[in-house]
Amino acid sequence: MQVYFDADADLSLVQEKKVAVLGYGNQGRPQALNLRDSGLRDLIVAARPGASADRAAADGFGVMTPSEAAAWADIIVMLAPDEDQGRIYGEELASNLRSGSALLFAHGLNIRFKLIEPKEDIDVILVAPKGPGTALRQLYLDSKGMVSLFAIEQDASGSAEAIALSYAVALGSGRAGIIRTTFAEECEADLFNEQAVLWGAIPELILAGYETLTEAGFSPEVAYFECVSEVKLIADLIHERGLAAMREAISNTAEFGALQGGTRIINADARTEMRRILREVRSGAFVQDLMKDAEAGYPRLRASRAKAAAHPIEAVGERLRKLTP
Numbered sequence: 001m002q003v004y005f006d007a008d009a010d011l012s013l014v015q016e017k018k019v020a021v022l023g024y025g026n027q028g029r030p031q032a033l034n035l036r037d038s039g040l041r042d043l044i045v046a047a048r049p050g051a052s053a054d055r056a057a058a059d060g061f062g063v064m065t066p067s068e069a070a071a072w073a074d075i076i077v078m079l080a081p082d083e084d085q086g087r088i089y090g091e092e093l094a095s096n097l098r099s100g101s102a103l104l105f106a107h108g109l110n111i112r113f114k115l116i117e118p119k120e121d122i123d124v125i126l127v128a129p130k131g132p133g134t135a136l137r138q139l140y141l142d143s144k145g146m147v148s149l150f151a152i153e154q155d156a157s158g159s160a161e162a163i164a165l166s167y168a169v170a171l172g173s174g175r176a177g178i179i180r181t182t183f184a185e186e187c188e189a190d191l192f193n194e195q196a197v198l199w200g201a202i203p204e205l206i207l208a209g210y211e212t213l214t215e216a217g218f219s220p221e222v223a224y225f226e227c228v229s230e231v232k233l234i235a236d237l238i239h240e241r242g243l244a245a246m247r248e249a250i251s252n253t254a255e256f257g258a259l260q261g262g263t264r265i266i267n268a269d270a271r272t273e274m275r276r277i278l279r280e281v282r283s284g285a286f287v288q289d290l291m292k293d294a295e296a297g298y299p300r301l302r303a304s305r306a307k308a309a310a311h312p313i314e315a316v317g318e319r320l321r322k323l324t325p
Contacts, residue, residue, distance in 0.1 A: 006174035009165035020069035023079035030133035070096035108187030145175030
């Protein structure tokens, strides 16, 4: 595996481009701010009139509609929600993109599952920071960086890879590492992780542990500290040391408990479900479900948010978080 750093890219390539960041949310705002701080002069935000456009203007960015931005920009950075990108491309970008320009994504979903089929005369690039936008921004401000993956789907200009590396450096990723992948690999691995590990399994495991303790008569506060607060401890240890060395920082009792309990929870049935989730991701079944929910106004997603907000663990957490800076 080759890892690229600042010295392997030419930052001036993207500094000299006209760049439009389409979307000003969780990734759009941090990326736009990092790009500006990295010396991009011709940089605007593409957004329809509304809250996002108003916030971008308040942050000092020029604002264009997506169709205006497509006609103006050398690089359009697609940071609108995944489920809306296909409509935006078809209705506002496709007929306005100039030959030789670049369409740059932070997630491979729309290309992998052909929700967008780009014109053949443009570059199609992926630069995917591996973490939330808030962390991307804070690491940049701390003179550090977040690892990014990059990939090239179309290289109409002959310079797509150089542009991708230049853009990643402008985000600050050249300080940490930039790693080659493909649109399909990034998309499939990311969708799998979101469902089977990070955002799907871990919160459900926390809730199950909390409910098991409180149903058995343990106080909500003790259950919260055991099942929620200590998650940060293990996450930090794994990040700093790795899975094996993490065990050196815990007691023999905790390590032996992990030996006794871990594979009883993550057992053969759990691994079977993980494989099923991966098949659903790769087949496109998950994306079909996502698009159906979006088209219906997100009934499943809204119901899930309401259920999560109403869980007793939220009230306990709100109280206890005030105790810890």
